[in-house]
Amino acid sequence: MDAYALADADPVAAVLAWLAEHPKVTEALGGPGHVSGTREAPWPHLRVALGPGGDLGNLTWRTEPEVSLELYGDPGGWPGPAALSRILKVCAVAATELPDAAPTAGRAVITGVRPSGALLESPLETGQPRWVMGLLVTCHPNPETP
Numbered sequence: 252m253d254a255y256a257l258a259d260a261d262p263v264a265a266v267l268a269w270l271a272e273h274p275k276v277t278e279a280l281g282g283p284g285h286v287s288g289t290r291e292a293p294w295p296h297l298r299v300a301l302g303p304g305g306d307l308g309n310l311t312w313r314t315e316p317e318v319s320l321e322l323y324g325d326p327g328g329w330p331g332p333a334a335l336s337r338i339l340k341v342c343a344v345a346a347t348e349l350p351d352a353a354p355t356a357g358r359a360v361i362t363g364v365r366p367s368g369a370l371l372e373s374p375l376e377t378g379q380p381r382w383v384m385g386l387l388v389t390c391h392p393n394p395e396t397p
Contacts (some may be wrong), residue, residue, distance in 0.1 A: 256392035257310055266318050266388060268358070269349045270342055279341040289334035290312055292344070294325035295335065297342055302385045317367050320346070324380030325372045332372060332380070339370060339382045345384055356395050363389035378381040 270276045271286040278298070280286070286297045302317030322339040324330055330338075347364045354360045367385035374380055 257312070257314065259391040260314070260390055262318055262359050262361065262388040262390045263299055263301050264363075265355070265358045265361055266346055266349065266386070267388070268355075269352065270297065270299060271346060273345045273348075273389075276342050276345050276390075279338045289319070289397075291321050294323060295330060295338060296319070296323045299322065302367065304385060305387060312363075313389065313391050315363075315387050317385045318346075318388050320384045320386065322382045325381045326377065328378070328380060330380075331384075335380055335382045336370060336372070339384055343370075343384055343386065350389075354393055354395065356393060358393060359390040360393050361388060361390050369387050 259338045267286065267288060276286065277283055280295055280297060285295065287294055288299060290298050298321040300319045304317035307314045320339060320342055322335055324335050343366065350363055362368035365387050367387045370382060370384045373383050
């Protein structure tokens with residue numbers, strides 16, 4: 252295994268793809284197209300991004316980077332806080348199912364997903380609702396990747 256393969260083991264891409272296709276997430280968000288790597292409509296919208304924490308181990312195989320789940324409500328203020336909190340928890344629980352999925356060629360092998368801290372309400376300066384949660388994603392390069 253090439254030690255530099257770790258650079259291609261992207262947990263954000265794996266989590267984003269998983270959640271974008273997950274039926275419970277699609278249902279909770281109100282339909283397809285509500286998960287991406289950017290803050291955009293349709294609302295509510297889940298943004299999956301690299302978080303600020305985690306552990307890169309010794310940069311050779313197993314790492315545990317943090318993936319941030321950011322759930323945005325409509326700029327007009329809906330849905331309310333309880334609904335957004337519930338939706339984000341559904342998304343987080345769905346992410347914990349990823350280690351049971353068969354690895355996908357070209358994507359990191361995910362062996363664990365756990366919360367890194369609390370679920371926080373963190374509205375934008377504009378007042379747009381936002382809830383944030385971090386997940387520690389244990390992963391390693393996929394040996395099947397060409």
